[in-house]
Amino acid sequence: MKMRRLLFVLPLFWAAVTQARQVIGAPSVLHFSKQQYSGGGQTWDADMDAQGILYFANNEGLLTFNGHGWKMLPVPNHTRLRSVKTDDSGRIYAGAQDDFGYYRADADGVLRYTSLKPLIPAGEREFADIWNIELYNGQVFFRSNNKIFVYHGNRVQVYHAPGEWRLLCRSEQGLYAQDARMGLLRFNGNGWKQLSRAVAEKQLLLTAVLEHTADTLLLFTYKHGIFRLHNGQLHPFTTPAAATLQKARIQCAMAWKNDQLLIGTAEAGCFILNRHTGAIVQQFGLQEGLQHNSVRKIFPDGGQNLWLALDNGIDMIRYNNAIKQIHPDKHQYLSTYAARVFNGKLYIGTSDGLFVSPLDDRQPTSPSRSQNNNVYHASLRPQEAPEGAGSKTFSTNPPETYADLSFQENRFRKVEQTGGQVWSLSVSGGQLLMGHHEGAFRIGEKLAEPLLKGTGCWLFLPQATRTLIGCYNGLRTMRQTGGSFSKTLQVNVLFESLRFLTAEQDSIVWASHPYRGVYRIVTDKDTTLRFTLFNSRHGLPSDNNNFVFRIRGRMVVATQAGIYEFDPVRQTFAPSPWLFPVLGAVPVQFMTEDPVGNIWFVSNKTPGVVDFHRNHDGKPYRTMLFPELKGMIVTGFENIYPFNEENIFIGGEKGMYHINYKKYRQPKKEPRVMISQVNARGDRDSLLFGGFLPSREAAFKSLSASFSGFHFEYASPACGHGGNMEFSYRLEGFDPGWSEWAARTEKDYTNLPHGRYTFAVKARDHLGNVSSVATYAFRILPPWHLTAVAKSLYVAAGLALAWGAYILQKRKFAAQQRRYQRKQEQLILHHQYEKEQREKQLISLQHDKLATDIQFKNKELATATMHLLQRGKLLFAIREELLAAIKKIEPLPHYPFKKVMRLFDEAEQDTEDWEQFSRHFDEVHNNFLSVLKKRYPDLSTTDMKLCAYLRIHLTTKEIAQSLGISVRGVETSRYRLRKKLEVPGDTPLYDFLLAVANSGPMEHSG
Known part of the structure; x- marks a missing residue:
């Protein structure tokens, strides 16, 4: 019996212990004001569809968010939207004032509203606000104060309230409603069955109903806290958080992962409770960054982000994010500059002192230095492992191992005597040291013990036999004996502000100045030194913004143009042969390494890491930036403390940022677009x-x-x-x-x-x-x-144009052909004309030649004629003279004279002269004698001679002389000739002879 009582008391005791528990790491909260989403301040409900689009019931309509932009869709009747619910078919059901229906995307992806009010039976269409919408067994339930409408199969059924409907909600196992008179009811498929009248009797206003156990329900009320309903009986769910929730007034509640409850209140923001014990796991209100404490609806999305519909705005809590924010001082946002896990506590240095919180569930592991070195070297590429890589900048104490510290209980308190600016935290000789604006301090259990006062201290550099301190005015040194430190001593000569220190050897220290360069300091004794200043004349890109760090046992300088290393042979700086190719020529302000060899850095106000345990793009490392923190760290005082892969601390302007790198790099669901x-x-x-x-x-x-x-x-x-x-x-x-x-x-x-x-x-x-x-x-x-029609028209027009062009060309060709023909004719005519002219010229030439020939022939003929005439005349004269002489001779010798007379006759009848004469005569007179002979073959030689002489117009006397006869004899010969030629009496003999010669030899018929 005692054991049973103990089992009953233990949950209450656990709840009492944990009810005020607040974790260290607060997830970031994104604010969306009404100015951002262009809607009303009050948001009543929220839901998400299959695409990941969020829908909010806002005073001014349906508000949507797709991860980047907001859209507002006013309700068609321009009233307030009170409720929203999405289903698997793509419908977004909306409940407004005096109307309800659904939005659905059309084929263009635009939401169109369809009112279901016309489906309500006549006489039932008057109602006020639709406060709740629930999907159950393929039906959609809409609640107003006096009616519950059920939409199914394109019809609407109405359930009237026995008194007044005050709640409609669905849990994992059923659909519930609250009536002011009947209390809590459950829908059985045909109607509502009463579960508890006590809810009405106690005048409770329910805001949510959830399953607690198999036979017990959790009832959340607006003013009276949480009750358990078992067998119809109400029992207060008594937890130390009950009074807080009762005072805060619960407005909504829902079950969540890992047996947790999400509760939204009217005055205290959002609570996360243990589902079984009721213990408060975490609270989010104005103090934790919400815009408003009145949370009307909580909606967790698929990434375990919590969306809060507020009375003034909408907030998203990135609850499951790997990056969280630590606020050591709950009452103000302090800038943070340093963090350290030491002796089971988390220390954070801020702009207003050092804060510490004890850590629970400690799981320390103490691997040996050789184990550490093995892990460390495993992260290096063989060709890049520098000498002395085993020398580390971490504490020589065995490291402490914790899981994600952001889930530790937040029990921060301020360490006494640390008020003011804290610059750094270091561990030396098993002691925690603090660099402070007012000096150097050793942190004890309750307060800070000053080691150096009067000057500000930036950082500590532990060495084998001493600890160096970079101060506002130079370098200090102190030695440690057991748990105490000697008095700090000033290292002479160099009195610059030394905020960055790193050791090359115990006697060689490197320091950087913000605008002069890098110092190489050689210490002979604690109080003496030699130093050399290296700047842009020694290979550095600039004199400004150079920061020295020790990475993998080597001194490197982070510059505005990448990582540089010192070449001791040439006494100059050059790009680091192994880090410059990794980070490139980017400005780097801070560098450190984690226990497994990854390099953490800050560049352009953004922290990042070079992870040598992940390959990417064919390289044995992967460089990742954390854009979530861009611009949120303390510029000029960047700091990263990589405790382990689950706890990376980064100083920020508003608190300390915590990264669970192990969780951050875990594969997530494939992103959607x-x-x-x-x-x-x-x-x-x-x-x-x-x-x-x-x-x-x-x-x-x-x-x-x-x-x-x-x-x-x-x-x-x-x-x-x-x-x-x-x-x-x-x-x-x-x-x-x-x-x-x-x-x-x-x-x-x-x-x-x-x-x-x-x-x-x-x-x-x-x-x-x-x-x-x-x-x-x-x-x-x-x-x-x-277009195709235009192209068809173009083709038709082209064909028409082509046809027209063809016709035109044809006509043009025909006209051209006619012109050509005319031209050819003209050319032919011209040619003929020229030919005729040439022929005329030729004929003329021929005529001229003929004329010349005729003239020549005529001359020859005339010569021959004259010769014949002269000869005939001569012969005639000789003959006459001879005859006259003969007549005078008496007696006349007859024989010799006869012989002479015969010679005269022969001379007169010489045919050779005639033939030559006739030939020349025919040539000149177109074959006159030949034609005449052919036509009149009976003509004698004397007749022919007479015709020829007549043709050339010789006188009778000349003819007589030529023929050797008398004039009368000529007349006689002419008479005889007319007879032979049968010349008419009225036709002159000359004309007849000319006509006979021109008509040719065949024209004569007789």
Whole structure:
């Protein structure tokens, strides 16, 4: 019996112990004000669809968030939206004032509202606000104060309130409602069955109903805390947190992972409780960074982020984030500069003193130095392991090992006598030392013991026989004996402010000055030294912003152009042969290494790590930045304390940041990406795609050529990736390849030519995981002058033009041919003319020649004629004279004279002269004698001679002389000739002879 009582008391005792427990690490809280989402202050409900889009019931309508941008959709009747619920079919049910219905994306991804009020039976359509919406057994339940509406199968059924409906909620096992008169009821499929009338009798206002055990329910009330309902009886759920919750007034509650409860209150923010004991695990209110303490709805997304619908704004708590924030002082945000885990406590140095919190559940491990060195060297690439790599900057004490310290209980207190600026924390000789604005201190159990006062101290550099202190005015040294330190001594000569120190050997120390360069200090004794200043004349990129660190046993200088190392042979600096290729020529302000050899650094206000245990892109390391903390660290006083892979502490402007690197680098779900909006721009802008539908399911759009500009927006749902997303896109049909990765979430294209396009985008998280590709396809139609119809018209017009051109060309050719023909005719005529002219010229020449020949022949003929005439005349004269002489001779000798007379006759009848004469005569007179002979073959030689002489117009006397006869004899011969020729009496003989010669020999018939 006693044991049973003990078992009953133990949970209460545990609850009493843990009810006020607040963890060290507070997750970051993102604020969304009404100015950001352009809505009303009050938000009543929240839910998420399958795409990861969040929906909020806001005073001004349905508010949506896709991980990047907000959209507000006013309710059609312009009233307040009180409730929202999504289902698997893509519907978003909404409850407003005097209306309820659902939004659903159309083929363009735009949400369209459909009211269900017309389906309500006539006479039941008057109601006020719809406060709750629940999905149960394929039905949708809407609660107003006097009616519960059930939508199923395109009909609406109404359940009237016996008194007043005050709650409608669903748990893991059933659907519950509260009525002011009947108390708590449960839906059995056909109606409502009463579970507890005591709820009505005690006048409780329920805000949530959850299963506690198999036969027990947890009832959350607005003003009376939490009750357990077992067998119809109410029992207060008594925990030390009950009074707090009762006073805070519970507005909503829900079961969560790991047997936890999420509770939203009206006055104290959000609580996370142990489901079985009721112990407070964590609380979030104004003090923890919320915008408002009134939480009306809590919604956990898939990444275990908590979304809070507030009375004024919306908050997201990144509860499961690997990066958390530590606030040592609960009452103010202090800048932090140092952290150290020492002797089971966590120390954090701030701008207002040193704070300490004890650590529970300690699991110390003490590996030997050789084990540490083995782990350390395992992280190095063989060719890069420098000499002396075993020398480490960590404490020589065995390290303490803890799991994620952010879940430790927050019991920070301020260490006494540490008020003011704390610069550093170091461990030397088993003692915790603090560099402070007012000096150097050893931290005891309760207070700080001063070791040096009067000057500020930046840091400590433990060595084998001493500890060096970098101070505002130079270098100090002190020795340790047991647990005590000797008096600090000033190291002479160098009196510069030395905020960065590292050792090359016990006698050689390197220090950096913010704007002079780097000092190499050689210490002979504790109080004497030699130093050499190295600056840009010795290979450093600049005299300013050089910081010395010891990494893997080697002194390196972090500069504004990468990591440099000292070459002792050449006495100059050069880019580090093993770190410069890793980090590149980027500005680095801080460097340190963790116990397993990873290098942590700060560059451009962003912390990062070079992880030598993860390969990436063919390299034996991976460089990762933490963009979540960009600009949030203390600029100029960067500090990273990598205690172990689950506890990395980074100084920040508002508290200390804690990174669980082991959790941060764990693989997460594949990131998702969505195309949230597509706009076409032209003479008027047009929304093509609204984003509330998977883009691959969007209707394919064919757009006119007036739309040549396009605006694409894309996002990754905010679940689980902390907002550290990068995107790469391409427009298939235009871009040659994928773009570079960038955080930009929109892209514009202008002056796209007509054609088919597909916009594709993918997302990548901080671990390099790449999402599947989201696409949106569309088509730009060609302008009217490039359409198929226009092309057909162009073809027809082209054919018509070609035909017209052909006809025209044909006509032109015909005309040209006619012109050519005319030209040819003209040419022919001209040619003929020229030919005729040439012929005329030739004829003329021939005539001239003939004339010349005739003239010549005539001359010859005349000569011959004259010769004949002269000869005939001569012969005639000789004959006459001879005859006259003969007559005078008496007696006349007859014989000799006869012989002479015969000679005269022979001379007169000489044929040779005649033949020559006739030949010349025919040549001159167109064969006159030949034609005449052929026509009149009976003509004698004398007749022929007479004709010839008549033709050339010889006188009768000349003819007589030529023929050797008398004139009368000529007349006689002419008479005879007329007879032979049968010349008519009225026709002159000359004309007749000429006509006979011209008519040719065949014309004569007789």
